[in-house]
Every structure is written in structure tokens, then in C-alpha cells.
Amino acid sequence: MKKRQAGTWFLEVLTALLFVLSLLPFFIVLINSAKGPFEVTNAPLQLPERWGNIWRNVALIWTSDNIHYSQSFFSSLVITVSSLALLNFLSAQAAWVLVRTKTRTSGAIFLIFVAAMVIPFQIVMFPLLSWFRTITTFTGIPLLRSYAGILLAYIGFGMSQSIFLFHGFIKSIPLELEEAAIIDGCSRPEVFYRIVSPILKPIHATVLVLNGIWIWNDFLLPLLILGKGNAIQTIPLAVANFAGAFVKQWDLIMTAILMAMIPVVIFFLIAQKSIIKGMVAGSIK
Amino acid sequence: MKRKSDSNFVFWLFLAPVLFAFAMVIVVPFILGVYYSFTTWSSSARVGDGTRFVGLKNYVESLADPAFAYSFIITIGYTVINMAVINMAALALALLVTTKIKLRNLYRAGFFIPNLIGGLILGYVWQFIFNNAMPSLGTMLGFTSWADPSNLILASNIKAIGAIIAAGSWQYAGYIMVIYVAAIENVPQELHEAAQIDGATALRRLFVITIPLAAQAFTITLFLTLVQSFKQFDVNVSLTNGGPSTMFMGKPIFGTELLALNIYDTAFLSNNLAMGQARAVIFFLVLAMVALVQVSLNKKREIEL
Numbered sequence: 001m002k003k004r005q006a007g008t009w010f011l012e013v014l015t016a017l018l019f020v021l022s023l024l025p026f027f028i029v030l031i032n033s034a035k036g037p038f039e040v041t042n043a044p045l046q047l048p049e050r051w052g053n054i055w056r057n058v059a060l061i062w063t064s065d066n067i068h069y070s071q072s073f074f075s076s077l078v079i080t081v082s083s084l085a086l087l088n089f090l091s092a093q094a095a096w097v098l099v100r101t102k103t104r105t106s107g108a109i110f111l112i113f114v115a116a117m118v119i120p121f122q123i124v125m126f127p128l129l130s131w132f133r134t135i136t137t138f139t140g141i142p143l144l145r146s147y148a149g150i151l152l153a154y155i156g157f158g159m160s161q162s163i164f165l166f167h168g169f170i171k172s173i174p175l176e177l178e179e180a181a182i183i184d185g186c187s188r189p190e191v192f193y194r195i196v197s198p199i200l201k202p203i204h205a206t207v208l209v210l211n212g213i214w215i216w217n218d219f220l221l222p223l224l225i226l227g228k229g230n231a232i233q234t235i236p237l238a239v240a241n242f243a244g245a246f247v248k249q250w251d252l253i254m255t256a257i258l259m260a261m262i263p264v265v266i267f268f269l270i271a272q273k274s275i276i277k278g279m280v281a282g283s284i285k
Numbered sequence: 286m287k288r289k290s291d292s293n294f295v296f297w298l299f300l301a302p303v304l305f306a307f308a309m310v311i312v313v314p315f316i317l318g319v320y321y322s323f324t325t326w327s328s329s330a331r332v333g334d335g336t337r338f339v340g341l342k343n344y345v346e347s348l349a350d351p352a353f354a355y356s357f358i359i360t361i362g363y364t365v366i367n368m369a370v371i372n373m374a375a376l377a378l379a380l381l382v383t384t385k386i387k388l389r390n391l392y393r394a395g396f397f398i399p400n401l402i403g404g405l406i407l408g409y410v411w412q413f414i415f416n417n418a419m420p421s422l423g424t425m426l427g428f429t430s431w432a433d434p435s436n437l438i439l440a441s442n443i444k445a446i447g448a449i450i451a452a453g454s455w456q457y458a459g460y461i462m463v464i465y466v467a468a469i470e471n472v473p474q475e476l477h478e479a480a481q482i483d484g485a486t487a488l489r490r491l492f493v494i495t496i497p498l499a500a501q502a503f504t505i506t507l508f509l510t511l512v513q514s515f516k517q518f519d520v521n522v523s524l525t526n527g528g529p530s531t532m533f534m535g536k537p538i539f540g541t542e543l544l545a546l547n548i549y550d551t552a553f554l555s556n557n558l559a560m561g562q563a564r565a566v567i568f569f570l571v572l573a574m575v576a577l578v579q580v581s582l583n584k585k586r587e588i589e590l
Contacts, residue, residue, distance in 0.1 A: 018392075025407075045418055045425070090306075094300050118573050118576045120569055123562075123569040124315050126318065126321070127314040128310060152306055155302070156307055159307060192299075213400075220519070239405065240405055243523070244523075250413055250417065254413065268398060272394055283460075
């Protein structure tokens with residue numbers, strides 16, 4: 001009994017140490033967000049002389065014409081929320097007809113979607129740009145540096161995995177429910193929106209979490225479609241534009257990073273359980 | 286008969302939006318991309334404009350380019366080491382947070398959180414740690430050599446690749462950990478109790494019960510870490526952006542330029558879009574091969590079970 005307690009005590013201490021170690025980078029960001037330019041380079045590991053500086057730095061970043069943080073935050077929010085709404089809505093209904101239609105066409109379409117999951121972004125990214133530019137030339141619809149273009153891209157790149165996840169879930173829903181609704185006089189779209197959709201809530205959460213983390217943090221796709229320093233840019237683009245500059249103002253970079261992290265961390269603290277569950281469920285499928 | 290055509294209509298109606306997006310951003314660019322890799326395509330060209338067919342020229346030149354060969358080699362090395370580091374760290378963390386220690390839920394959340402922050406932003410945090418915090422720590426501890434600019438971790442290409450591994454593992458291990466945790470918690474408690482009665486030590490139970498029964502998770506975690514490492518771009522850009530430069534096969538090249546960054550730089554930095562596209566096709570073929578091997582191994586294992 002004594003020995004067992006000593007062993008547990010050792011594990012407790014070890015895990016606590018690793019925990020502190022793994023949160024240390026966040027702590028370094030926090031303390032350096034409250035420093036001035038001189039202090040940040042001379043004493044990067046000391047606690048700040050005046051914590052109050054953090055508000056001055058936050059205000060500087062929020063209003064700076066160099067980083068456009070407030071506009072970027074707004075753009076990131078618009079892009080993430082609209083892409084998620086469209087992806088969930090469109091993938092769920094597509095997956096449902098693919099499961100409930102047992103024809104060769106339906107099977108082939110699903111197979112092609114699944115196969116497309118191995119296509120890396122790298123092979124399509126350059127031609128995507130010239131293809132979008134060409135469409136704009138012929139139709140006048142701006143797809144580069146525009147919300148329309150990036151939303152279309154996120155639907156296209158996110159739909160395969162989303163449909164795959166919905167497909168697996170819908171397969172397990174008994175058909176009797178839908179047959180009964182048809183006998184009661186529901187049309188097929190009504191069956192989907194009234195009967196099936198409410199059952200899909202847990203899988204919607206999984207798809208939201210997986211796509212949400214991806215889209216909010218994504219860098220390469222927005223870099224190509226929106227570009228750094230343009231009217232519409234996401235937070236990672238804004239941070240890259242600011243932090244990638246030749247002269248490194250680390251105090252302000254750290255503040256910008258802190259402000260980029262805070263929304264995600266708050267979101268995680270609110271929805272921790274479903275986020276971890278969603279990430280696990282999404283990986284296992 | 287009417288029912289049939291009616292349901293056919295709903296089928297296409299519900300699929301139309303995703304089919305449109307799929308065609309626009311995957312099918313058409315994919316076909317164009319494969320075609321462009323055999324031409325003299327340049328960045329200013331619109332679809333079909335002034336490109337000349339040159340056969341395998343872009344591929345042959347890519348394979349003969351030391352920078353590409355170097356990127357390939359370091360990407361394979363990076364992938365293997367990164368997979369090993371992430372999986373060992375994640376498994377160890379998972380075993381720790383599934384013991385009966387207090388605060389285990391808090392620890393799980395803490396280890397998981399770095400995964401929610403994008404690789405681009407984390408790369409800058411680690412750049413600050415390696416370039417500013419480490420020299421300062423060295424001075425505090427009396428190792429003045431740490432503060433010498435030529436001794437910085439990011440100043441040597443091999444150490445800098447190690448830095449990318451450190452930053453990337455710190456980000457990804459928490460995610461892989463939660464997958465292991467789910468697998469470990471699925472192992473029936475009765476097995477452990479029975480083994481304990483038979484006198485098996487904790488270590489023996491780990492190797493005889495937990496690891497074999499959680500093996501399903503290994504297929505997933507190894508595949509996820511493999512693909513994630515092979516495609517690494519964000520941390521690479523913000524932590525080292527390819528630097529420092531080094532010599533390879535008699536040519537000066539970027540010392541930490543992984544494949545994804547090499548593809549990007551070939552297209553935009555060297556302004557050779559067609560060549561970058563050819564490299565992207567090679568990148569795709571390697572990834573597709575890995576995925577095929579993975580699927581067939583999975584099938585084989587499922588039969589054995």
C-alpha cells in the first residue's frame with residue numbers, strides 16, 4: 001500500500017511538471033505582451049515591470065494601420081462562420097441523398113468524394129488561382145480577394161470529409177422512421193428537414209469542430225486566395241504580415257499573437273467536451 | 286413512376302451545390318494542374334494562354350535540382366522523427382492522464398490546447414523562444430555561449446529542423462493523445478482486474494493488455510501524423526521560413542525548406558509556376574502511394590482480427 005502511494009505521488013508530480021512545461025510558451029506570450037520594445041529584447045523571461053502595459057499594446061494592435069487587427073478579426077469571423085454554416089448544411093443533405101439512393105450513380109459519386117480526400121491542396125492550389133482569375137475575366141464575378149471565392153474554396157475542400165462523416169452517421173439511422181413520414185404524406189425534402197435533421201445534431205457538432213479549427217487557423221489557402229495585406233485578410237494572414245516584417249517588434253508581435261489565441265481558448269473553455277469528442281470521432285472514422 | 290422521377294429530382298437538387306464546388310475547386314484545378322506540369326505555364330497566364338507543351342522537362346529538371354532533392358531528404362527525415370516523437374510523447378501523456386491521478390481532466394485540456402492554435406502563429410512563438418528566450422535563459426544560468434548569435438538553434442540547419450520538430454510535436458501531441466486516451470479507456474476494466482489477481486505488474490499489463498487492445502488507434506495515429514508531417518508548411522514558414530542557407534551537392538540552398546515550402550517557393554520565389562506544379566504532382570503521387578499502402582495494410586489487419 002505504501003509503495004503504491006509513492007508511485008502515484010511520483011506520477012502526480014511528473015504530470016504536473018509536464019503540464020506546466022506545455023503551457024510555458026503561452027505564459028511567455030502573456031508576459032511579453034505587457035512589455036515595451038526595450039524590455040522584451042533585454043528581459044524576455046522576466047515578469048513585466050508594469051502589467052498595465054498590456055492594455056496599451058492591445059490598443060495599439062487593435063487600431064494599428066500596419067496589422068488591421070479589428071478588420072482581420074471580423075473577416076476571420078465572417079469566413080469561418082459562413083463556411084461552417086454552408087458546409088454543414090450542404091454536406092448533410094448531400095450525404096443523406098447519397099445514403100438513401102441505392103443506385104450505381106450514387107455509389108460512384110460517394111466513392112469519388114472519398115477518393116478526393118487524398119488529393120493534397122498543393123496539387124490544385126496554383127491552377128485554382130489562374131482558374132479563378134479566368135472566371136473573373138469572363139463573368140466579372142471576383143473570386144480572388146473576395147468572400148465568394150474563399151467560401152467556395154472552403155466548401156470544395158471541406159465537403160469530402162464532411163459528407164463522409166455524415167454518410168457514416170446517417171447509415172445507422174433506421175429507415176422505418178422516414179418511411180412512416182412518407183406514408184403520413186411528407187415530401188422527400190420535408191422528410192430530411194423535419195425528421196432526419198434533428199437526429200443529426202451530434203454529428204453536426206463533430207463536423208463543426210473539425211472544420212472550425214481548420215478554417216480559423218488555416219494559412220496557405222487564404223494566403224493564396226486573399227493575399228497578405230489586402231482589404232480582406234484573416235488573422236493568421238495579419239499576424240504573418242506583421243510578424244514577417246524585417247524589423248521584429250516582438251512586444252507587439254506577442255500582443256498580436258495573444259489576441260489571436262484568446263478567442264480560440266475562450267471557445268475551447270466553453271465547449272471543451274464536445275471539441276475533444278468531435279476531434280476523436282472525426283479521426284477514427 | 287412519378288415518385289421515381291420526383292426522388293431523382295431531389296437527389297440532384299441536394300447534390301448540386303457540393304458537386305458544383307467540387308468541380309470548381311478540385312476537379313478542374315486538378316486536371317489543369319496535371320496538364321500545366323508538362324508545359325511552360327507562367328504566373329501571369331490565364332487558362333489556356335500562351336503555354337507550350339514541353340513533355341517531362343519540368344519533372345526531369347526538378348529531379349536534377351539539388352534543392353528539391355535536399356527538401357525530399359529532409360522531409361522524409363523530418364516525417365520519420367516527427368512521427369516517432371509525437372506518438373511516443375502522446376502515448377506517454379495518454380498513459381499518464383488515464384491513471385487515477387487528481388486533476389487528470391485539467392491536464393488533458395492543458396496538453397490538448399496547443400493543437401487549437403494554428404501552426405503559423407505557434408511558429409512565431411517558438412521563433413521568439415529559440416531566438417530570444419533561450420539566449421536569455423543561457424545568460425541567467427551562466428552559459429554565455431547560448432547568447433552568441435552563431436550558436437542560436439535556428440542558425441544551424443540541422444538544429445533548426447529539430448526546432449521545427451519540437452514546435453510541431455508540442456502542437457500535435459495533445460491531439461494524438463486524446464485519440465490514445467479514447468482507445469485506452471475502451472479497454473475493459475475486468476481484464477486489468479483479472480490480470481492483477483493473477484499477479485501481473487502494471488508494466489506487464491501495459492504491454493500485454495493496454496497496448497495490444499489499443500492497437501486500432503495506432504493505425505489512425507500513425508497515418509494522421511505521417512500525413513501531417515509530410516505536408517508541414519505553416520510552422521516551417523513562421524519558424525524558419527526555409528533558412529538558414531547551406532550547401533548541398535555544390536549548390537547553395539535553403540537549409541530547412543520542407544517539400545511543401547519548396548513547392549511554394551519554386552512557384553513564387555523562383556517564379557517558375559510550371560516547375561512548382563510538377564513538384565506538386567510528385568508530392569501528390571508520393572502521398573497517394575502512402576495512402577494506398579495504408580488502406581491495404583488496414584484491410585489485411587481487419588481480416589486477421
